[in-house]
Amino acid sequence: MIDQLTVFLENKKGRLAALCRALGDAGISMHALTIADTERYGVVRIIADNPTKAQSVLSEQGFRASLTKVLAVEVPDVPGGLAQLLEAFELADVNIEYAYCFSAADGKAIDVIRIDDNEAAEAAIQSIGYRAIASEGL
Amino acid sequence: MAGDCTPKPVKNAADWVIIMQLFERSDESEVTVTNSQGKVSGGERFFQPAIECMDRTALAGLQLQRLQDTLANCYNNIGFYRNSLDQAGIDPFTFSDLDNLRFLPFTTKQDLRDAYPFGMFAIDVKQVQRLHASSGTTGNATVVGYTQSDIDNWGDLFARCIALVGGGPESILQVSYGYGLFTGGLGAHEGGIRMGSTILPMSSGNTKRQVQMMRDFAVDILACTPSYALLIADTAIDLGYDPANDFALSGAILGAEPCSEGMRHEIEGKLGVKVVDIYGLSEVMGPGVSCECRYQMGLHMAEDHFITEILDPESLQPLPDGEWGEVVITTLTKQCSPLIRYRTHDISRILPGQCWCGRTLRRMDRIAGRTDDMLIIRGVNVFPNQFAEVLAEFTELTSYYQIVLTRQGPLDHVTLRVEPTSDFSFDEIRRIERLERSVGAELRSNLQVNVEVQVVEPMSIERSEGKARRIIDNRSDE
Numbered sequence: 001m002i003d004q005l006t007v008f009l010e011n012k013k014g015r016l017a018a019l020c021r022a023l024g025d026a027g028i029s030m031h032a033l034t035i036a037d038t039e040r041y042g043v044v045r046i047i048a049d050n051p052t053k054a055q056s057v058l059s060e061q062g063f064r065a066s067l068t069k070v071l072a073v074e075v076p077d078v079p080g081g082l083a084q085l086l087e088a089f090e091l092a093d094v095n096i097e098y099a100y101c102f103s104a105a106d107g108k109a110i111d112v113i114r115i116d117d118n119e120a121a122e123a124a125i126q127s128i129g130y131r132a133i134a135s136e137g138l
Numbered sequence: 139m140a141g142d143c144t145p146k147p148v149k150n151a152a153d154w155v156i157i158m159q160l161f162e163r164s165d166e167s168e169v170t171v172t173n174s175q176g177k178v179s180g181g182e183r184f185f186q187p188a189i190e191c192m193d194r195t196a197l198a199g200l201q202l203q204r205l206q207d208t209l210a211n212c213y214n215n216i217g218f219y220r221n222s223l224d225q226a227g228i229d230p231f232t233f234s235d236l237d238n239l240r241f242l243p244f245t246t247k248q249d250l251r252d253a254y255p256f257g258m259f260a261i262d263v264k265q266v267q268r269l270h271a272s273s274g275t276t277g278n279a280t281v282v283g284y285t286q287s288d289i290d291n292w293g294d295l296f297a298r299c300i301a302l303v304g305g306g307p308e309s310i311l312q313v314s315y316g317y318g319l320f321t322g323g324l325g326a327h328e329g330g331i332r333m334g335s336t337i338l339p340m341s342s343g344n345t346k347r348q349v350q351m352m353r354d355f356a357v358d359i360l361a362c363t364p365s366y367a368l369l370i371a372d373t374a375i376d377l378g379y380d381p382a383n384d385f386a387l388s389g390a391i392l393g394a395e396p397c398s399e400g401m402r403h404e405i406e407g408k409l410g411v412k413v414v415d416i417y418g419l420s421e422v423m424g425p426g427v428s429c430e431c432r433y434q435m436g437l438h439m440a441e442d443h444f445i446t447e448i449l450d451p452e453s454l455q456p457l458p459d460g461e462w463g464e465v466v467i468t469t470l471t472k473q474c475s476p477l478i479r480y481r482t483h484d485i486s487r488i489l490p491g492q493c494w495c496g497r498t499l500r501r502m503d504r505i506a507g508r509t510d511d512m513l514i515i516r517g518v519n520v521f522p523n524q525f526a527e528v529l530a531e532f533t534e535l536t537s538y539y540q541i542v543l544t545r546q547g548p549l550d551h552v553t554l555r556v557e558p559t560s561d562f563s564f565d566e567i568r569r570i571e572r573l574e575r576s577v578g579a580e581l582r583s584n585l586q587v588n589v590e591v592q593v594v595e596p597m598s599i600e601r602s603e604g605k606a607r608r609i610i611d612n613r614s615d616e
Contacts, residue, residue, distance in 0.1 A: 008564040010595050036567055040592060043567055064558075064596045068565040097566055114565070 002072045002134065003051040004112065007044040008064040011037070019044065019063060026057040032102040032112065045100070047072070047112060070114045071121055074131045075101075077109045084128055085111065092124040093117075182431070182495050183301040185333060186294060189442050190497045197498070200442060202236050204470035209233055212476050215260035218245075218253060219478060239445060239468065240456055245480045247280065250421060254278035261285065261474050271319045272420045280421055282321075283474035288423075289328055291471050295418075295426030295440050296329020296391075302431045302438070302495075303389030303414045305359045307334035312352055314362035314370065315394065317341040321424030322394050326361040329426065335359075342366055349374040349381075356386035361425075364397035364405065364413075365602045368537060371408035382410030391416050393425050396505060396523045400530020401537040415504050419482060421475075422467050428502055436489040436501030443471050446502060447479070448488055451509050459488040464509055465502070483509040485521070513609070515543070515550050515587050522609055525554065528584050534562045534573055538599045543611045550613060552589045554581070557599055 009015045016035075023030065023046075032047040048054045051067055058065035075081040082101065089096065097114040104110050110133070115121045125132050184190050192200075209230035212219035222243040223230055249258070255278075256263050266283040284292070300309065311330040315322030323341055330337035338357060340348055348370055352360070360367060367390055374381040381387065387409055393416035397405075402413050417437050418425035427444055428437035439446050447456055448463040457463040465484045469477045485508065489501040507521025514520075522541065529535050535556050542553040556577065563569060574591040581589045600607065 004565075006563075006565040008570075008593075008595060010598070038567060038571075041570075043564055043570075045565075062595075062597050064560075064564060066564060068563070 001069045001118065001132070002047070002112075003067045004070045004114075005046040005048055005051045005054050005058075006066050006068050007046070007058060008041060009044055010041045011039075016042075016044070018061075019058065022057055022061050022063070023048065023054055026053065028054045028057070031110075032100065034100045036098070045098075045112075047102070068114070069118075070112050071118065071125075072133050073111045073113065073125055074104075074133055075109045075111050077103060077107045081109065082111060085125070085130060088124040088128045089115070089121060092120045092127075094121045094124060183304060183306060184497075185298040185301040190298065190438070190499055192442070192498055194498055197441060198236060201445060201470060202234070204442075205236065205239070205445065205468065206230075206233055208468070208470055208472075208476050209478070211260050211473070212478060216258055216476075218249060218258060222478075236445075239447065239479070242468075242479050244454070244466070245477050247421070247481070247483075250280040251278040255281045256283070259283050259474055260476055266474055268324075269319075270321050270324075270420055270424070279319075282420055285473040288472055288474055290332070291443060292325060292423050292426060293328030293332035295423070295443065296325055296416075297333040298440070299391050299414070299416055299426055299429040300329055300333045300335060300359060302429050303359060303391055303412055304432065305333070305335060305389055309333070309358040310336045310338060310355055311359045311361060312338040312340055312348070312355075312357040314340045314342055314348055314360060314366060315425075321418070321420040322361075322363075325418070325424035325426060326391070329361075345369055345373045346377065349377060349379070352387065353379065353381075353385055358386060358388050360387060360390040360392075360409075360411070361416075362390075362392060363394045363602075364392040364401055365395065367392055367405050367409070367413075368401065369601050371405060375408065382408060385410065387411050389414070391425075391429070393417060396507075396526070398523060398526035398530050398537070401526065403530075404537050417484075417502070417505065419484075421480060422469060422477060422482070423472070427467065430504075431493060431495040431497065433494055435493065436503055438493065438495075438497050438499040438501055441499050444469055446488075448486065448502075451485075457487075459490040462487045462503075462506060465505075485509060513541075513543070513611075515552055518586050520585050520587055524585055525581070528580050529556065529577070531580065532573070532577060534558050535577070538601075539608065540599050541609045543609070543613050545613045552587060553592060554589050555592050555594045555599060557596055558593055560596070 007019060029049045030046055034045050036043045055065045055067055073085060075085055095116045099111060099113045101109050101111045122132055213223055213230040226243045228242060267286045267289055268284045269281060271279040271281045300311065313323055313326040315326055317323030317339065327337060327339060338351060338355060371381060388411055390405065390409065390411045390413045392413055397415060406413050412432055414430040415437060416425050416429040418427040426440065428439040430437050445468045447466040449455060449466050450457055451464040462485055465482045465486050467477065467480050467482060485506045486502045489503055493501060507523055513522065525539065525541060529539055536559055538557045540555045542555065544551045570593050574593055577591045578589055581587065
């Protein structure tokens with residue numbers, strides 16, 4: 001499990017830029033950023049190299065930022081790599097809230113997954129020889 | 139709605155013993171009952187027990203005598219009242235029955251505006267000790283004058299409130315109402331003087347310094363608006379303090395704007411205090427016209443200085459105890475700016491029965507709204523405070539909210555902006571949407587109004603150092 005930074009942003013001009021500037025100025029590097037958007041606001045999800053510091057930096061600047069535990073799974077960067085993982089989850093009755101991916105070095109991709117049953121998910125990951133990573137492993 | 143009229147039982151018999159002792163000790167003279175520490179342990183504190191616990195028949199006699207004096211003062215010295223009493227066919231010099239108050243003519247805010255600046259004064263302005271005025275955003279300001287005796291009486295009223303929340307001469311009173319023409323700051327200040335408390339005259343603003351001095355000086359009692367008390371609490375917490383445990387504060391006398399029960403509990407929890415609601419308006423005197431005791435079951439009215447009627451806002455006829463209506467106030471002791479049957483447009487009711495605190499002064503309920511601030515949304519009458527009462531049921535939400543009214547085509551559209559608490563999880567959009575939907579459903583079932591609820595970013599609703607601006611009505615601009 002790793003800590004994902006979640007930020008609630010109203011759809012206002014310049015808010016996302018201000019958020020990224022705040023992290024940049026604090027020397028925090030992002031591995032991935034994704035936005036789930038609605039008509040009025042967006043929920044920004046970020047994998048960063050120092051999520052705890054990132055959260056305190058953003059909170060000080062008036063952002064509503066929180067940390068969420070998510071699974072990060074190392075997946076071979078080949079066709080069908082993710083499908084195999086999701087099939088294992090389906091078999092184990094693991095329900096996915098949301099997921100996104102980013103590519104890492106050495107032919108590996110990292111899938112970030114928010115699920116409702118972490119124990120069953122970790123067992124499913126092991127059953128197909130994949131590896132869930134901790135934040136140090138990023 | 140606040141207003142459970144069922145008395146809570148006294149905790150133990152010792153409370154009653156102390157109350158009875160107070161009666162015995164307070165014969166004819168006005169005495170402040172304190173022991174060497176200034177506290178009556180386990181019991182109730184009084185500033186003027188001889189009046190606050192007065193026999194009702196004796197009180198009625200006092201009221202009649204003072205009302206007769208007031209009528210004479212009004213008729214002899216204020217042209218407006220000479221005319222209105224003559225027109226109503228009332229002879230102020232033969233008035234002999236309190237029940238006939240209902241036949242006296244009213245005074246309205248407009249009457250006070252028309253008399254700008256000193257037309258409603260019963261004495262020459264040169265004899266006046268101090269002037270206060272309410273904001274004149276929609277016309278002339280209403281100007282109120284005070285003689286030294288008026289100011290002393292006002293101070294006594296607020297001093298009673300200090301005792302009501304458990305304070306006394308040993309207390310340090312932080313006054314964070316604005317000082318100036320507004321009556322809040324100086325009214326509380328006079329109360330501190332009459333009580334003999336140590337006064338910290340902060341006025342409003344510079345909130346970090348408010349917190350610093352509150353902590354460093356071990357302030358006991360805070361007097362300000364409820365929204366400012368909450369801002370002080372949140373600022374203290376942001377500065378890393380736990381005011382509920384780290385500060386010496388024990389009581390807060392909050393007024394000048396509505397405070398929902400949810401907001402009261404939030405302030406009490408964050409500051410570790412007992413919050414009492416105080417009522418008053420500058421036209422009548424200022425804060426102290428009525429105030430809650432620690433049982434928080436209605437506000438004891440200062441019936442030795444004012445007669446409060448509750449009238450049907452339509453027919454203007456008196457309503458029985460327990461029924462909601464417009465608060466109408468007649469002053470009994472004011473020398474410079476006496477008022478006969480002043481229409482406050484505030485909505486309240488008289489709570490029947492006697493309070494467990496031992497006071498015989500009757501109680502009014504907390505203000506439910508204003509007849510003229512009442513929102514009419516698609517034909518439905520709604521008081522802003524009703525929104526606050528609904529929001530208080532949601533533990534995910536803070537007390538900050540804003541109502542925005544717009545018109546969409548021919549129809550009113552209501553948007554309610556709310557801020558969730560810091561531990562609310564934003565991570566899943568469906569949780570945000572579920573919160574918005576359930577608040578909307580609760581408002582619809584309570585107020586019969588469709589409301590678009592919007593969860594907004596923290597601190598995006600304007601914080602207030604005085605009265606909070608909770609309603610933005612853009613309907614007329616479109």
